[in-house]
Amino acid sequence: xxxxxxxxxxxxxxxxxxxxxxxxxxxxxxxxxxxxxxxxxxxxxxxxxxxxxxxxxxxxxxxxxxxxxxxxxxxxxxxxxxxxxxxxxxxxxxxxxxxxxxxxxxxxxxxxxxxxxxxxxxxxxxxxxxxxxxxxxxxxxxxxxxxxxxxxxxxxxxxxxxxxxxxxxxxxxxxxxxxxxxxxxxxxxxxxxxxxxxxxxxxxxxxxxxxxxxxxxxxxxxxxxxxxxxxxxxxxxxxxxxxxxxxxxxxxxxxxxxxxxxxxxxxxxxxxxxxxxxxxxxxxxxxxxxxxxxxxxxxxxxxxxxxxxxxxxxxxxxxxxxxxxxxxxxxxxxxxxxxxxxxxxxxxxxxxxxxxxxxxxxxxxxxxxxxxxxxxxxxxxxxx
Ligand SMILES: [Zn+2]
Numbered sequence: 209x210x211x212x213x214x215x216x217x218x219x220x221x222x223x224x225x226x227x228x229x230x231x232x233x234x235x236x237x238x239x240x241x242x243x244x245x246x247x248x249x250x251x252x253x254x255x256x257x258x259x260x261x262x263x264x265x266x267x268x269x270x271x272x273x274x275x276x277x278x279x280x281x282x283x284x285x286x287x288x289x290x291x292x293x294x295x296x297x298x299x300x301x302x303x304x305x306x307x308x309x310x311x312x313x314x315x316x317x318x319x320x321x322x323x324x325x326x327x328x329x330x331x332x333x334x335x336x337x338x339x340x341x342x343x344x345x346x347x348x349x350x351x352x353x354x355x356x357x358x359x360x361x362x363x364x365x366x367x368x369x370x371x372x373x374x375x376x377x378x379x380x381x382x383x384x385x386x387x388x389x390x391x392x393x394x395x396x397x398x399x400x401x402x403x404x405x406x407x408x409x410x411x412x413x414x415x416x417x418x419x420x421x422x423x424x425x426x427x428x429x430x431x432x433x434x435x436x437x438x439x440x441x442x443x444x445x446x447x448x449x450x451x452x453x454x455x456x457x458x459x460x461x462x463x464x465x466x467x468x469x470x471x472x473x474x475x476x477x478x479x480x481x482x483x484x485x486x487x488x489x490x491x492x493x494x495x496x497x498x499x500x501x502x503x504x505x506x507x508x509x510x511x512x513x514x515x516x517x518x519x520x521x522x523x524x525x526x527x528x529x530x531x532x533x534x535x536x537x538x539x540x541x542x543x544x545x546x547x548x549x550x551x552x553x554x555x556x557x558x559x560x561x562x563x564x565x566x567x568x569x570x571x572x573x574x575x576x577x578x579x580x581x582x583x584x585x586x587x588x589x590x591x592x
Contacts, residue, residue, distance in 0.1 A: 510590025
């Protein structure tokens with residue numbers, strides 16, 4: 209994401225710094241998102257020309273000082289600027305609502321420990337319940353309503369909702385698509401795999417924004433995947449240092465919001481789908497999984513000419529997956545710089561045995577990674 213490493217990808221100069229840092233460091237092919245922040249509309253077209261695959265913006269405080277939230281007028285200006293420019297605009301769709309400003313008993317999503325104690329003494333900030341209450345479904349629904357409203361400014365620019373957590377937004381998404389708005393929607397492995405009821409207090413590795421919601425909500429997300437309102441499933445891998453996760457105290461409001469799960473997704477999804485099959489007789493094939501995790505993502509990122517399916521002329525990127533093997537997640541063995549994940553200790557069904565990039569094996573479960581990364585930076589013009 210454009211803000212996950214400093215400097216944020218909001219100017220051409222910053223983008224060049226990132227490209228230089230990423231050179232010869234990527235294990236797989238990597239594309240880059242640019243960022244929309246207040247005041248940088250003048251930088252957007254040159255970022256498109258330099259190869260960003262689209263832009264993300266926040267409709268609420270991002271947690272990073274260099275990446276402030278946009279107002280409706282900033283979004284409108286960005287859409288006008290990008291009209292006809294062969295790109296995509298994505299939204300972190302959470303918006304503070306009027307009722308939050310009016311209701312002083314309502315915890316602010318970025319409140320400090322002392323303020324939370326004043327507002328809701330019965331809910332301590334180390335409880336997951338307090339955190340969940342601070343970011344209700346309505347924040348996502350209101351944000352998506354605003355996105356639908358501003359879409360009329362530049363109807364040809366495709367829009368995308370990143371990491372949808374609330375199934376309450378599905379009806380307005382369905383209506384928007386029926387009305388012809390170019391809108392795609394993703395959810396994440398963790399919104400399908402975990403439920404708020406089961407998240408312990410002080411377990412801040414589970415903190416992400418928007419938050420993991422109820423098991424009933426998760427079932428509705430699965431249904432929306434099946435019916436196509438949700439188009440893809442992604443990791444939204446958002447790492448941080450152990451210090452930033454506030455692991456000692458476990459304050460959900462102070463901890464960094466983000467879950468690390470890149471590399472585990474296929475097993476997470478396969479495990480969840482088997483549960484769907486047992487409980488709802490929900491039949492899917494590997495073709496459905498490939499559509500949610502690869503084909504639709506390639507469409508969204510403008511890479512469909514070379515990625516997203518196995519076809520003549522496309523890159524031979526695929527993995528060998530054994531659906532009958534199991535993966536017991538041990539975070540100490542994950543190839544992350546900061547080895548933290550809420551999947552630690554979980555047994556998942558299915559195991560990636562081998563990963564192939566452009567026809568060459570780059571990873572096997574027995575030998576690990578190749579000695580050197582061989583991934584490319586994907587800066588070519590978007591294809592549709
Ligand atoms: Zn986000």
